[in-house]
Each structure stands twice: as C-alpha cells, then as structure tokens.
Amino acid sequence: MYHEVAEELIQDILANKYTDKLPTEKELVEQYQVSRNTIRKALDVVFAHGMLRRVRGSGYYIIKKPLQSQTVLNLSIGFDKNSMVSGGPLRSKVVLFDVIEADDELARRGNVHVGEKMYQVVRLRYLKDKLYSLEESYFPRAVVPFLSQESVEHSIFSFLKEAYQITGNTSENYVHMQALTARQAELMERRKDEQIMCLDGINYLASGKVFNFSRTYFAYPDLALYYHTQSLDI
Amino acid sequence: MYHEVAEELIQDILANKYTDKLPTEKELVEQYQVSRNTIRKALDVVFAHGMLRRVRGSGYYIIKKPLQSQTVLNLSIGFDKNSMVSGGPLRSKVVLFDVIEADDELARRGNVHVGEKMYQVVRLRYLKDKLYSLEESYFPRAVVPFLSQESVEHSIFSFLKEAYQITGNTSENYVHMQALTARQAELMERRKDEQIMCLDGINYLASGKVFNFSRTYFAYPDLALYYHTQSLDI
C-alpha cells in the first residue's frame, strides 16, 4: 500500500504537480485515506530516491537536481530501474549470448560456485546513437532456466518478471576503474588498457539467491552516477 | 533510541559478535527492552549500511563483503563517515586554505549564490603513505563563520560539530570522470588531462542550507565505491 502511495507521489513530482513543497503528512493522510505511519513509509521511499529534503517542523521540499551532467544515473533506486536513464531509452546490440561455466574470477565476483552454469550476455548499449556502455551480465541457470533471444535484445529483467515472477530484492554494487582488454577496447573503439569507470553489481532474490550479476563499462561522455544519503548522526 | 540500538548492532557485527545471522526481532526486543517497531527502525539503519540481507520468514543475514578491492568506500553511509576507509585512517597535507568568493561554476556545483564568501580548503590525503585523493572543499561563511587552521589539518567535520553543533543531515553526490588540470596533475604527480574518477558532494544542514560541498579526485589504485540498494518492486 505504501508502495502505491510512493509511486504516485514520485510520478506526481516528475510531472511537476508539486514543484516546491509536498503537502503536509496530515493532508496526505486525508488525501490517501491511510494512516500517518503508511504515509511516512511512502515518504521514506520517495526520500530514498533522492527527490526530497525533509525538514522537521517545516515540511518536505522537492530537490531540483542541478543538471550539471547531461546524463545522470540514479544509484539510489533499484538496479533494474537504472535502464531508465534521464537522457532517454537505451538501445542494445547483442555481442554474445551463450551458456558458460563460472571460472574462479566470475564465481568470486558473482558470489556463485565455480563451475556453475550461467547465461552470459554481452551487449553494447546506445543512447541517442552514441555508445553508452558495454555490459557483461550473467544469469545462473539454477535460478534462470531459460532466457529468450528476444529478451536479450530488449529487456531481460522484464522477461524474467513476466515469465518467472523473478524480481530483484537487494543489490550490492561497486564502482571502480578498470583497464580495458584488447577485446573490450575493440568493441568500444577505445585504446587497450585505457582506464574506464565501471559498475559491478550483484542482484539477489528475496531468498538471498543470486539471479544476476554484471559488469558495466561506461563510455558515455559526461555521465554521472548520483546517490543520496541521510546522515544518521549517531 | 533506535539510533543507539543500530549503532550497537553495527559495532557488534563489525566485532564479529554475529557472523552469519542476527537474532530474531523478538529476541532483540527482549534484549534491548524496546518495542518491535523500534527494533525494526534500527534494523533499517543497519540494512541501509549494506550490512544485512533480510529474508521474510527466515531472518536477517549478515553480508560478508567480498574484499575484491583493497579499499572500499561505502557510499551508503553518511559522507562524513567516509573518512573512515576500511584500509585505515587518512593523513592530510593542506595545499591551500583561503577565503574566496564563489564564481559561476562553484555556485552551480555547490548550490550557493555567486559571490558568496566561502572557506576554500585543498588537501592531499594519504593512506599508508600512498596518495589517496585530492580533495577540494568549500564551506560558506554564512553558515561556517570560522574554520581553525588546526581543524583543516585534521578533521573539519569534527571541529564543526564540536564548535557549532553543525551536523550534516542529507547529502547529494555525483560520481564521474574528470580531466585533471595542470595544477591538479602536478599536485597528484599525474599527467595533465588524465581522466580520473571523482566524487562531487553537497552536504546540507537539517534546515536545508548548504554548509559544505566538495570535489574529491581519487588516486588510490584499486579503490572501489560500494553501495547497496533494496528494490521496491512497485
């Protein structure tokens, strides 16, 4: 229920229904006909998306993000939603689609067993006909028994949700610099050994099983990763 | 109150008091003599730190982070705590300590007014005698009337907390690539125009005022920025 309220608030903010301040909790309670606790839970979600600043005794203020970068990827929201970049939709070009067994390094990176069979998907992704990223992702077959060619060319996460009701629960992510291999450099039309920013992510089901992990190399110029925190002043 | 519980749980986890699973909520309720809601609030905090995986019907499992990188900076916790890197404490070498007026670019980056007077602090930071980062930070004098030389050489945030009870409430952060200027390259002993990973952060008071913003260029090899999310499956 608080999910629905949160989603509606987010959509309303994106649609500029509220441009400066949100209604008070009391008003939202009346508007949505739910308890104050539920409203606050929903506001927690919106806040976690980095869209609000909350001031005790005053109210909830909408954060107008300084568009200092052309493209901003919001780390504060779920990984699967990261496909929705503010600049527009991403096109995919599949480079590799195969089944492999995890070697030592992949097993460590993906928190899976060595030798475990996984789908391997390598894709180049484009934003406005410009190379956005090179994405190497893996789906253990123990959890994902089948992956269609069609889904790989479009949205894998949508396919998993519709076909198997597989939805990500939590994710662990690492941003770091990485040197390109010859093969990667060729695909991205970059120099070999060039240092590039990349994002390693592991996605878990609610049960704690890994259903996907990936490494994404970012090529888009002037790309920024955004996140938002609240101090806990302990 | 839930802050105290959260802090104690975090310390206990770091001290390996719990290595695999946390006690159940019911047990924690008895242990801490607070309501279940309070325990759950505390667990939310620990979870937000990226230390837990929660499984309905089963329990709270402790995340053992794969130490794939020597140094991991946890973005999920507050910016001020980012000074505590897992590899050890940071030493500072002050390069510049001055009062300047915000120009166009700084005003935009820091969400302040053009011409606003601010302390400017540029520091090289070292981890185990190895260059860790170059940090350029700014403190608007409207909020921070005085900054001592001593604090700049050590912990500015601690000083602000003790002297003025100034504590960060929320922060907005951007990770991106940036080319080094000649001056920066010289300080970091790098090539001019080299692309390097950096973190732009703005820190707000509870009132919504900016009391600090900064840009940090990361030099340490094999450094990773970590963050953790929970999907909201709306």
Add this chain to the structure above:
DNA sequence: TTTCATTTGTCCGTATGTATC
C-alpha cells in the same frame, strides 16, 4: 504433500517530543 509454528512485512491508532514559523 500437508500442516503448523516461527519470522519478517504491513498497517493501524495513539501518545509524546522537538523544531519551525
């Protein structure tokens, strides 16, 4: 396979504290 106790998730109502205006 079904059942059932355990454990976490959601929602409610209420009360009190604290910062803002």
Add this chain to the structure above:
DNA sequence: CGATACATACGGACAAATGAA
C-alpha cells in the same frame, strides 16, 4: 508563546514467506 509539522516510540493485529515436523 501558541499553532503547526515532522520525529520517535509503543502496542496490537493480520498477512505472507520460510522451514521443520
């Protein structure tokens, strides 16, 4: 100072997933 608005805490109820009997 008083009214408003967000923060914290409690207790209770039921839902949903897990895991063992």
